[in-house]
Amino acid sequence: MKSTIKQFAIAACMASAIATSAAAETAQQQFQRASDDYLDKVYFPYQPTGGTLSGYHQYDTQLEDFSPKTIAAEVAALKSFEARIAAIPAAGLDQVSRGDRELVLGTIRSELLTLETIRPLEKNPDTYSSSISGSIFSLMERKFASPDERLRSVIAREKLALGRLDEAHTNLKNPPRIYTEIAIEQLPGIVSFFQDDVPQAFADAKDAALKAEFAKSNGAVIAALNSYQNWLKTDVLPHSQGDFRIGADTFQKKLAYDEMVDIPLDKLLEIGWADLKKNQQHFNTLAKELEPNKDPREVLEELGSNHPVPGKLLDAFRATFDSLIGFIRTNHIVTIPSDIRPIVEETPPFMRATTFASMDTPGPFEAHATEAYFNVTLPDPGMTPTQVESFMHAFNIGTVISTAVHEAYPGHYIQFLWVPQAPSRVRKLLGASSNAEGWAHYCEQMMLDQGYGQPGTGAKDEREAKFLRLGQLQDALLRNARFIVGIQMHTGKMSFDEAVEFFQKEGYQSKESALVETKRGTCDATYLYYTLGKLEILKLREDMKKKQGSAFSLEEFHNNFLRQGFPPIKIVREAMLGDGSPVL
Structure with missing residues (x-):
């Protein structure tokens, strides 16, 4: 009995010591x-x-x-x-x-x-x-x-x-x-x-x-x-008669938890529609400049038909790297931390049904094998020639450049190269799609806005330069369509077939692309994060310009953005601006 009492006394002392130690810990240590x-x-x-x-x-x-x-x-x-x-x-x-x-x-x-x-x-x-x-x-x-x-x-x-x-x-x-x-x-x-x-x-x-x-x-x-x-x-x-829709309440919660965005869905739809209409107008204006006597849809078809043959698609992506890297360095767009390039290869079989291209980078704590892979989906061997042609429209001369910017330079791959400088273990491992995908999508527009794709820097003449911009806008419209389709499908206001039609009509996509995108949307409800993140970054950039005035540097802005890791933009804003001002 005395031994038992003694053991209880020792246990009580240990518990007290642990409690005291916990109490002594700072919130930071906890x-x-x-x-x-x-x-x-x-x-x-x-x-x-x-x-x-x-x-x-x-x-x-x-x-x-x-x-x-x-x-x-x-x-x-x-x-x-x-x-x-x-x-x-x-x-x-x-x-x-x-x-x-x-x-x-x-x-x-x-x-x-x-x-x-x-x-x-x-x-x-x-x-x-x-x-x-x-x-x-x-x-x-x-x-x-x-x-x-x-x-x-x-x-x-x-x-x-x-x-x-x-x-x-x-x-x-x-x-x-x-x-x-x-x-x-x-x-x-x-x-x-x-x-x-x-x-x-x-x-x-x-x-x-x-x-x-x-x-x-x-x-x-x-x-x-x-x-x-x-x-x-x-x-x-x-x-199989179940419902893939997650509903408005769950959609709103998922946005809040994943992206730290609490904007009501009806307001988000207004934002999404406004950006879609702006990009459609820009596309249509450029199309008229290129072909005054053609409908913009005919110009879109002409753009889509200007693509590499499937067997040369991987080489077409590899060929973009020199000019992209040279432009980034010459124009001080962002610091590139490494000269090692990603390896371009075909998308793994189990990913091909729902993606056209992706970047696969090694983990932040991978010490031995640090290769990064730029995956590109080729047409399925079982496709008919007509289906192959429709599929390859997604890889026209404009979208090849836009995709290379998005996945590699200065998009996902450059962001990956900055991960070692993230300020904590949490920031190296956890993040938000609106940051990662938002950054990559932002880069598509930003690079052309800064002058890439003009004659001598990615385009052979003014006509091709306009086609490159059309490709960037077509990709922007794809993301705009995802923004609206995701909300509408998962809140019961748009059917699967209506979503396919929306991607074609409003998103300027081929039927094959529209089908892939709609399939993805059924299980990736909040894939509005591309446009959402891009708009958040554009607003952050403008707010930084207002704050810094003539001292603003685009390269410094991009570097400071990337060194935060890839958390929700709200966290990045607080770090860079020092306030809790609205993300949009």
Whole structure:
């Protein structure tokens, strides 16, 4: 009994000491510890593929777990950390940590909204198959370890993958038909990825026993994916009658949590329509200057037909780099921290249904394999010649330049090169699409406004210069259409077919592009963040000009913007302007 009393006394003393230590911690120290704990105990353990992509290779043998038990545990952990971080007083933090606190809270609340309200695990069959292929691709794309070591991780994840597909049978409940169709459309590419690409990626592995084990695990995944595809076609698709729309309330919350934007949806629609009409007018005026006797739609068709042949598309993108880099440096647009260029390659199979181009950069803590990949989607071999021609209109001479600016110079790739200078671990790992995509989209217009694309700098003559501007405006109209379609579709004011028509009529897109964009919008509800972020950056730039007057420097503005990481623009405004003035 005396021993027990003594143990209680010791425990009480320890608890008192811990409490005293916690009380002695400053708010700054509390937040630092809480944010690190959140990243290390919740954020990455529940999304280990994200850990691999970020450069934390202790997660390489783990795989996302979609079982109800695990999801319930994640929700409980998120709520615990939300309460812990919210209890830390913002007034006791420095400027960076105040922004980081809001960023972490927004990330937690967005994930809770996804798991508890949007519930994609019950609605989206593609979540399961594409997450598996994505997890394996994260071990293939960069050689951060030997082929044998990475192959061991592939085997570990492939063994877990079979259970994840089983979880789909348990979790899926009346998915929207379009979601099931997208999953079925993606699956042949995913199967071929495991049949061809994965074995080829590890052909240099030396351990014969390991390769034999891989042959078994890979064969099992291929069989499971084929079975999953058959199940989706025969059992799930006929009963897929769910609704993909998230509704106005959830849409507004998602904007607040992800982008720190609380502007009412009707006001956002006014902003989106105003920018769309402005860009349409600019496009139509230029089209009349080029072809006075033609309708702007005919000029758009002429622009679209001026594209590389599919087999030369990757080379066309590579060819833009010299002139873009030279212009940026000569005109002091932004500092380029590295001379290493991204690698242009074809988009991985499991991403091709919903994207034309993307930038895939290494994680901020990747120490060994730092290649960046500029992915471009080529026409599907099964397309008819007419479909190929329509598809290639998205890669005309104007949009090739616009896309290269967006994805590489000075868009996503340059922003990635600045990430090491972000002021905290949180800023290196967490961010907002309105910043990242907003920056890239802003760059498309900014570069032409600064003189790129004029004769001698990206264009051979004045006529081609105008076509380049038309390409930039066509891409701007695409993002304008996303802005309006996302809100309208998910609030029940626009059907899928009406959205396809809207992309064609108001967004000046081809039918093939319009279909891809509408599919994406069904599951990426807030993809208005391109135009939203661009407009926020333009306003921030004008506000900085007013504040600094003749001392304003575009290069300094861009550098200071990028060194903040990629948090919501509201946080960047507070850092650069020193106030909480409106983002729009």
